Amino acid sequence: MMIMGDIWGSLGSAMATLMFVWAMYQNYFPQELNGQIIRFGQKIKNFIYPYIQITFSEYQGEGFERSKAYMAIERYLDKNSSKEAKRLKANVVQDCESVVYSMEDHEEVTDEYRGIKLWWASSQHIPNKQSISFYPREDEKRYFMLTFHKRYREIVTKEYVKHVLDEGKDITVRERQRKLYTNNKSESWYGYNRSMWSHVVFKHPAKFDTLAMEPEKKQEIIDDLISFSNAEEYYAKIGKAWKRGYLLHGPPGTGKSTMIAAIANLLKYDVYDLELTSVKDNTELRKLLIDTSDKSIIVIEDIDCSLDLTGQRDKKKKKKDDEKEEKDSPEKKMKKQMEESKHSQVTLSGLLNFIDGLWSACGSERLIIFTTNYVEKLDPALIRRGRMDKHIELSYCGFKAFKDLAKIYLNIESHKLFAKVRELLEETNMTPADVAENLLPKSAAEDAEFCLERLIKALEQAKEDARLKAEEEAKVKAEEEEKLRVAKEEKEKEKQKQATADSEKLKTAETLDKEVKENGCITSL
Ligand SMILES: Nc1ncnc2c1ncn2[C@@H]1O[C@H](COP(=O)(O)OP(=O)(O)OP(=O)(O)O)[C@@H](O)[C@H]1O
């Protein structure tokens, strides 16, 4: 169809050109008529060839990056239309894990949208001369050409193209290899290999299915995440950036990092693990934020240890430093400043801006997750709702979480030893990490009963340790109280002694005063 279309198109153009040339050379025709003749030729062309063509080039403008639209169309066509194509290109995805097929050059496929038929062709500009180039765009000018009837111009340009790009992007996200990023020190942000983030392929196996926790709580989190990922329109309607903050808190080994991996796997997001201590200042923090992609999780682990984020403490420290600085010699001061500049100067307000300032809205569909072992240490401004929308406490292992772990590690749902485990779990604290470690069979000889008994022993040991610790603490407390009591008694005695001495002094003064009044002088001395 396209070949025919091309012939008709070329014929129309040729006729218009011929008529124009003819008119130019005919002095009988006044100049004003030339434009009309061209328009007339175009009309004939449009009449003979009623199709519109749009091209999407692989490289656009001056950039050396492939155009996002081209890539989205490529993925869309791979999925929707490439079954028709007879010649395909095989692209092997990293690590030879999978092969993606796409249309070979000069192939043509059809598509249908709301009953409209459309034609897609992939093609390549042939370079005029042989040249050697470092950049693929110099000699490989590939493009997709979309052809459709002019009567569908509105629908195609306003709806269909958007539909293709959106779907193509979705397919890319669904099928891409997800990445785990970490921020580089700013020294490596410039130069040929500049990059703010380094990455590896994200391959964490954690899933919500294998995360042990109360089933209702788990379901609530999953529902929250799914509704967030589907809420583009909702966020647009309420006028908020499409992002959500999660605060995961709890003792070490309760599954905070594991949950982040499970979230990334559930939503198919990239993970940006932000190491705050290697960010120099707030400006760098903002640049890092801008350089993250959509559909991603920005993680700051152990936020309480990352920085001194209590404004109060900052001020105190600064005052002390200022006082000290006055005494330092100029060389010492300079050395100190250089030393300081090596450390992070990210402030609480910088971090707050990072989470919900104007710049935080420059991407979309992003989760910001903080983890901490000590939620009470954090500044309330940092974790208030709106910044950290959802607070999730991951705690010691309860019986329901234990049952999950027994299913995962031993593939059992009940056992006679479960009752004992339940009783012990109610009496003592053990993290899911420790429970999992005890349940994990270390050899083929270790069956479910063996592992459960090991867990029971560990729980009894933990209970005994907790009892001894509590006893020790009670002893220390009693000793401290006794010390306080003795000190208080001593103080009381001291006070009494002082009061007696004072009253003695007063009495003597009164006697002397009386003697002076009666005899005119002190007689008792
Ligand atoms: N709820 C859980 N379900 C399944 N496995 C768990 C759970 N919690 C912890 N684990 C296991 O324990 C190990 C440690 O967990 P994780 O690193 O997620 O703890 P964390 O809360 O991030 O600890 P930290 O505060 O020290 O960073 C993991 O290997 C994980 O397999």
Ligand SMILES: [Mg+2]
């Ligand atoms: Mg962790």
